[in-house]
Amino acid sequence: MSLINEISKRRTFGIISHPDAGKTTLTEKLLLFGGAIQEAGAVKSNKIKKGATSDFMEIERQRGISVATSVLAFNYRDKKINILDTPGHKDFAEDTFRTLTAVDSVIVVIDVAKGVEEQTEKLVEVCRMRNIPMIVFINKLDREGKDAFDLLDEVEQRLGLTVTPLSFPIGMGFDFKGIYNIWEKNINLFTGESKTSIEDTIAFDNVNNPELEELIGDKAAETLREELELVYEVYPEFEAEAYQKGAIQPVFFGSALNNFGVRELLDCFIDIAPSPRPKNAEEREVKPNEPAFTGFVFKIHANMDPKHRDRLAFIKIVSGTFERNKPYLHVRNNKKLKFSSPNAFFAEKKEIVDVSYAGDIVGLHDTGNFKIGDTLTEGEVLSFRGIPSFSPEHFRYINNADPMKAKQLNKGIDQLMDEGVAQLFTLELNGRKVIGTVGALQYEVIQYRLEHEYGAKCTYENFPVHKACWVEPEDPKNEEFSEFKRVKQKFLAKDKQGQLVFLADSAFSIEMMKQKYPTVKLHFVSEYK
Numbered sequence: 001m002s003l004i005n006e007i008s009k010r011r012t013f014g015i016i017s018h019p020d021a022g023k024t025t026l027t028e029k030l031l032l033f034g035g036a037i038q039e040a041g042a043v044k045s046n047k048i049k050k051g052a053t054s055d056f057m058e059i060e061r062q063r064g065i066s067v068a069t070s071v072l073a074f075n076y077r078d079k080k081i082n083i084l085d086t087p088g089h090k091d092f093a094e095d096t097f098r099t100l101t102a103v104d105s106v107i108v109v110i111d112v113a114k115g116v117e118e119q120t121e122k123l124v125e126v127c128r129m130r131n132i133p134m135i136v137f138i139n140k141l142d143r144e145g146k147d148a149f150d151l152l153d154e155v156e157q158r159l160g161l162t163v164t165p166l167s168f169p170i171g172m173g174f175d176f177k178g179i180y181n182i183w184e185k186n187i188n189l190f191t192g193e194s195k196t197s198i199e200d201t202i203a204f205d206n207v208n209n210p211e212l213e214e215l216i217g218d219k220a221a222e223t224l225r226e227e228l229e230l231v232y233e234v235y236p237e238f239e240a241e242a243y244q245k246g247a248i249q250p251v252f253f254g255s256a257l258n259n260f261g262v263r264e265l266l267d268c269f270i271d272i273a274p275s276p277r278p279k280n281a282e283e284r285e286v287k288p289n290e291p292a293f294t295g296f297v298f299k300i301h302a303n304m305d306p307k308h309r310d311r312l313a314f315i316k317i318v319s320g321t322f323e324r325n326k327p328y329l330h331v332r333n334n335k336k337l338k339f340s341s342p343n344a345f346f347a348e349k350k351e352i353v354d355v356s357y358a359g360d361i362v363g364l365h366d367t368g369n370f371k372i373g374d375t376l377t378e379g380e381v382l383s384f385r386g387i388p389s390f391s392p393e394h395f396r397y398i399n400n401a402d403p404m405k406a407k408q409l410n411k412g413i414d415q416l417m418d419e420g421v422a423q424l425f426t427l428e429l430n431g432r433k434v435i436g437t438v439g440a441l442q443y444e445v446i447q448y449r450l451e452h453e454y455g456a457k458c459t460y461e462n463f464p465v466h467k468a469c470w471v472e473p474e475d476p477k478n479e480e481f482s483e484f485k486r487v488k489q490k491f492l493a494k495d496k497q498g499q500l501v502f503l504a505d506s507a508f509s510i511e512m513m514k515q516k517y518p519t520v521k522l523h524f525v526s527e528y529k
Helices: 003-009 023-033 058-063 090-099 118-129 148-159 211-216 218-234 240-244 262-272 403-418 441-454 479-487 507-516
Strands: 010-017 070-076 079-085 105-111 134-139 163-165 167-170 178-181 186-189 249-253 294-302 311-319 321-323 328-330 335-337 343-346 349-352 355-357 361-366 375-377 394-400 423-427 433-437 458-462 467-473 492-494 500-504 520-523
Touching (some): 003 010, 010 023, 010 090, 010 118, 023 105, 023 262, 070 361, 090 118, 105 148, 118 148, 134 148, 148 218, 148 249, 167 218, 186 211, 240 262, 249 262, 311 321, 394 403, 394 441, 403 423, 403 441, 433 441, 441 458, 467 507, 479 520, 500 507, 507 520
Parallel strands (some): 010 079, 070 343, 105 134, 134 249, 163 249
Antiparallel strands (some): 070 079, 294 311, 311 361, 328 335, 328 375, 343 349, 394 433, 423 492, 467 500, 467 520, 492 500
């Protein structure tokens, strides 16, 4: 089967939202429609003890939040769908930013009652910077929430998007009757009974048909006609090309928990969403239909299987086909590697695949060769850009709580830092290790995983640092740089790549340093080359 045909079938996307907007529930329901699971495990409900398919770390089950990014693949209407489920919790935003480098489009989930929240704004901004096509899904319509038009305004103003509704709610909360699907011209009536199975729709190509009153009542029918008229007047007509360029964002309404409005979203999504898109490397633009394989590591996950200490590197295939047992060039190390058991995913279930195509995500067993951002090719020297490390906001010394387990602790820290859970800084002065994270919750995750996966215990100690700044001297040999190193030696550390980092104790000391040592540049993101 031709490469181009396979690539055109692929849809690789991420689901992003503020925590608790219903992202994991929506992921579950998409899998349900794809026939990938038979029943959905509601994430919040204690009655259903299944737990969501995509949350497989113990700490996620306890907290009811998604911490790791998981990959879920299924087939639907002859398309191959890859979902990257990202952590919603803001302490794990960095993991989500990295995942966004591997998707071709995005679904943004918004809570009908809370509207646009802070984390959604940050993530949408990243998508806009990269012109990633976005579909907005307004969730939880079975609860009382904001008026549909107010929500659409809020999405336009706060997220800077140009929206066009492709479905519209009939009532809301207590009066919620169903959804009119503008895209397919039909009505889906809400019974509120089926949380785990799939609903039928009623075709309605003409809203002026008197049968509408019989279905939803006079008042609701009249309101729907008025609202649809407004929609057609006020919002631009949907154009697939404008959507794929990131210039227009379709909006769907529904209730993921009640499995409502999800099929409409999925059906429209696979019709309009882009197949794999070209990606820029430092050397050139790489197109998906090039025959030679290229791909990059956007995530590393240690210990997916606690019985085997394995690390999996998640590779997004950018072009060509990836074949099992074929040697590929690891560009940073300049050596050939081959992989006897590349994995395709379904949450924690994995299966070995012989061939994968551009757009797919493959998991490669890794003994420590990979770092986030590494490129694999068939021989061409390429490096894909855009996977940064940001300056952490929290810093703590890490201490070994069990001297007999020093080796396990060091190995554990090493592997977790390669995964990108947090950043490790080693002080120049005394070699003490400092862990920097974007959010405080990460410390709990690190402590928990060190103990349960590596059998090592650690304690933390506060370390008052305002920001980590990567140091770039104009001339490493000049007098000014030597003086800077001498005066600031207490605050200097090396990151895991061996780059010099200045751990500033306040915004004031950063300003003072810039004035005093103008030839020493400071960066808040490590990818400044």
